[in-house]
Amino acid sequence: MNADLSREEAEKVFDQHAKAVFGVLLALTKSKTLADDLTQETFMRAFQKYGSYCRHEPIRPWLARIAVNLARSHYRKLNWQKLFGQVPDRPTDQTAETVALQNERQQELWQAVCRLPHKSREVIVLHYYAEIPLKEAAQTLEIPLGTCKSRLAAGLAKLRVNPDLLTHRLHNCSQTREEVR
Template structure:
């Protein structure tokens, strides 16, 4: 059975999920303009592929999976454009990113998270900052739960090691900051 989407339902989906999509894209790319492009492209794909959405499952992981695939495709294109000596305009100031970092008072943590590989960064952002369960993260990334746990464990070990040297270890989950002494 093919599911069609009404304009009203599309607007509801966009207004409900676009802030989360933008935040994930911004946290992973560190570029406001690229995050905006990813958000727009993600929702074009969501509406185009709405008929494939399994209504028995939560929509959030499905949308995040599309977001990550869109982000990966755009980053690949951006690397290729850079390779052939064409660099797209970069965002001026990254105002939203700076605001997020200041609000969360975790600049040092974000510096270390941004030094992680994209695979590690995805798991950290989706689990700790978006508050998704590891099973949802695994579904979004299309990897086994064991691989997801392994990536999270590896990322946390790297963060602990790097941040312990600096004397400040803070890991945020669902609005709470956990400090290691």
């Protein structure tokens, strides 16, 4: 643990943000087990590097950036292993759809989000599911704000193929279909 962070502060940060970080990782990895492992790794790294965190900035985007980078790193390692023929067995736990979404309409929307290209899906997950503003999502993904907005617009355009999906709100989202246009 970092000397800049007391045990009590660390517990408070974990309690307040672990569920959101897990949700982002579950959406990106589609594996409950992997999301749990990466959530733990996210907080271990965050606590080690807490001294580099700018305390007047919101902490959730900083944690999300660490989580997204860990997920990307994990998949880069998997791709590297595939090149050399050493592919690990995939876990057989429940899918993200059955774990993260409770009713049928939310499942339909979630399945549509999962079919989006990875870059659009990252922005939608961070903005709507983790409730991170676009500016902070862009910082989290280390892309320009305009690129973030373009990826969001492209993802939403693909979701509009089924207009009934956008009449229902995205999980934990206060914007309706008209507001996101």
